[in-house]
Each structure stands twice: as structure tokens, then as C-alpha cells.
Amino acid sequence: MNTGATRNVALIFGYVPNQTAAITAAAFYFCFGTALTLHIVRLKNWWAxxxxxxxxxxxxxFITRYILAEPAYQTSKTTMIIEEVLTLCFPAGFLAFNYIVYGRLVLYCLGARHSLIRPQWVSTFFIMSDVSTFVIQGIGAAFVVQPEHHDLGGKIVEVGVILQTISFGIFSAMLLLTYVSVKRERLTNGTETWWRAYQAVVFSSTFIVIRSIYRMISSIDGSSSVIATTEIYLYLLDVLPLMIAIGVYIPFWPGSYTTGEDSILHISIPEQHKLSSFDAGSRELLASNEA
Known part of the structure; x- marks a missing residue:
């Protein structure tokens, strides 16, 4: 198993992973994943x-991370690649879920007038961005654990993380603009069922932003920086925020709130509020009437 000290995990990561922390994180992720799967099966929400x-x-x-701390595996290139790809890239699924929920909110509850992008395109656009950055980070992670390509891998990961952060930043801005648009119409009193889904997505996205900023800073500063080589930061600024981001969906499952109940989708829009909406069709109609 020993492939040379140059690939020792302590030299690549700056520390040997803490096994107690790794197995605890794995247990929470498995518990959350199981609970969320039960929601999907119960409501047949296969989209989630x-x-x-x-x-x-x-x-x-994090199971792989636990294994990586074992002396026999601390020089295993394959184990390091698997650990890096899984822990760095698989949280992209959390971002993808938020994109999908937002798209469903606009499509079934709010109406296209409240989105800068057509609701049918929202999930596709952002998920394609997510997949692209997933692949970039995965390639970078595979290079990072190779001493001869470590710096190149770090740069590739940096590019992927920055692009992912920009993409999610745009999505977060859309969430805010949707809120402004809905409030301007004054067609809701804030007690509608779908508000719970919107609030859950905003809450979740806030913690994903925290994680994204941490990943961006640690990748830009480089593998020799304090934030990248101190394991506690990984758990406080990556694992914990992500667990909160997905944990909110256990008690507040969006599939229960985006059924179209209390929808404002087909409510007539007051003339004075049409220009404040994001529905391109409405804007074109107003323009033609004024002409």
C-alpha cells in the first residue's frame, strides 16, 4: 500500500484527518440522507x-476520510482522490436541489412574472452550471493529491469553486428579486403555504453561501494557508453550514408546500404593478399598448 512518503496525507492536507470528527460527520450525513429519502418516497417527489x-x-x-487516517492508507493516492471528490463535489447536489425548488415555486405557485429566467429554464440553467463546476472541481481534486501536479490541481479546484460561487450568487440574487417582485404586487398576505418553501430555500441558501465563501477563500489562499491546513475550519465552515442547509428540509419539506395551494399564479395583476414584475410577456404587451 505504501507508494511513497511524497503522497502522505499529512503532507498533502497539512494534517492527518481526525477519525472521530470524520465518522461523526458521516453519521449525520447518512441520517439526514435517510430522512430526506423518506420524504421523497412518502410523497413520490422523485424530482428531489x-x-x-x-x-x-x-x-x-467522510467514511473515506476516516479510512484515510489509518496508517495503512495514509499514502494511498486512490483513497485521497475518492475522499476529495466525494467531500468537495457531492454537495453540488444541495445546490441543485435549491435550484429545483425555486423553479417549482415559480412554476406552480408564483408565476413566470416573478423570475428573471423562465421557470422551465431555471433548473436546467443552474444545474448545467452546477454539473460543469462539479466536473472542474473533480478533475482538480484528482490532481491535488498528486505531488507532481498539486499546484495545477489547486488552480483547477480554485476555478471550479469560484465559478460555482458566482453561479450560486446569481441564484441568490434571483431569490431576493423574486421576493421584491411578489411583495410589490401586494397579492399575498405572507401566510400562504408556499411561503414556507420560499423561506426554507432562503435559509438553506444562506448557509450554502457561507460554505461557498469558505471554499473560495481556502482555494485562493492555497493549500499552505492556515484556513486550508487547519481541519477545524473544514467542520465549522463547510460541514456544519451544509448540514444546517439540508437539515432545514427535514421538518420543512418543500414538496409539501409547492403543490399549488394558495397559488398566485393565475391572479389578475393590478395594472400599476405590471412594470415591477419580471414577466417578459407582460412587459412586451404593455409596450405594444403604449405604442
Whole structure:
């Protein structure tokens, strides 16, 4: 198993992973993934499978991290690659889930006028971005654990993390603009069922942003920085925020709130509020009437 000290995990990561922390994180991810899967099966919400896949994949990543701390595996290139890909990339499933929930909210509850992008395109656009950055980070992770390609791998991961952060930043801005648009119409009193799904997505996205900022800073600073080589930061600024981000969906499952109940989708829009909406069709109609 020994392939040379140059690939020792302590030299690549800056520390030997703490096994207690790794197995605890794995246990939480598996528990959350199981609970979220039960929601999907109970309500037949197959559109939501990205969330438990991300959780279970992350759990496997921390199992691999536990194994990586064993002396016999601390120089295993394959184990390091698997650990890096699983823990770095599989949380992309959490982002994908938030994109899907937002798209369903607009499509079934709010109406296209409240989104900058057509609701049918929202999930596709952002998930394609997510997959692209997933692949970039995966390639980078495979290079990072190779001493001869370590710096190149770090740069590739950095590019993937930055692009993912920008993409999620755009999505977060869309969430805010949707809120502004809905409030401007004054067609809701804030007690509608779908508000719970919106609030859950915003809450979840806030913690994903925290994790994204941590990953971006640690990748830009490099593998020799304090934030990258101190394991506690990984758990406080990556694992914990992500667990909170997906944990909110256990008591507040979006599939229960995006059924179209209390929808404002087909409510007539007051003339004075049409220009404040994001529905391109409405804007074009107003323009033609004014002409």
C-alpha cells in the first residue's frame, strides 16, 4: 500500500484527518440522507433525489476520510482522490436541489412574472452550471493529491469553486428579486403555504453561501494557508453550514408546500404593478399598448 512518503496525507492536507470528527460527520450525513429519502418516497417527489444523493455521497466521503487516517492508507493516492471528490463535489447536489425548488415555486405557485429566467429554464440553467463546476472541481481534486501536479490541481479546484460561487450568487440574487417582485404586487398576505418553501430555500441558501465563501477563500489562499491546513475550519465552515442547509428540509419539506395551494399564479395583476414584475410577456404587451 505504501507508494511513497511524497503522497502522505499529512503532507498533502497539512494534517492527518481526525477519525472521530470524520465518522461523526458521516453519521449525520447518512441520517439526514435517510430522512430526506423518506420524504421523497412518502410523497413520490422523485424530482428531489439530488438532495439525498448529495447527502449520502458526502457521508461516503467522510467514511473515506476516516479510512484515510489509518496508517495503512495514509499514502494511498486512490483513497485521497475518492475522499476529495466525494467531500468537495457531492454537495453540488444541495445546490441543485435549491435550484429545483425555486423553479417549482415559480412554476406552480408564483408565476413566470416573478423570475428573471423562465421557470422551465431555471433548473436546467443552474444545474448545467452546477454539473460543469462539479466536473472542474473533480478533475482538480484528482490532481491535488498528486505531488507532481498539486499546484495545477489547486488552480483547477480554485476555478471550479469560484465559478460555482458566482453561479450560486446569481441564484441568490434571483431569490431576493423574486421576493421584491411578489411583495410589490401586494397579492399575498405572507401566510400562504408556499411561503414556507420560499423561506426554507432562503435559509438553506444562506448557509450554502457561507460554505461557498469558505471554499473560495481556502482555494485562493492555497493549500499552505492556515484556513486550508487547519481541519477545524473544514467542520465549522463547510460541514456544519451544509448540514444546517439540508437539515432545514427535514421538518420543512418543500414538496409539501409547492403543490399549488394558495397559488398566485393565475391572479389578475393590478395594472400599476405590471412594470415591477419580471414577466417578459407582460412587459412586451404593455409596450405594444403604449405604442
Amino acid at each position: 433525489v439530488a438532495l439525498p444523493i448529495g447527502a449520502l455521497g458526502s457521508g461516503l466521503g
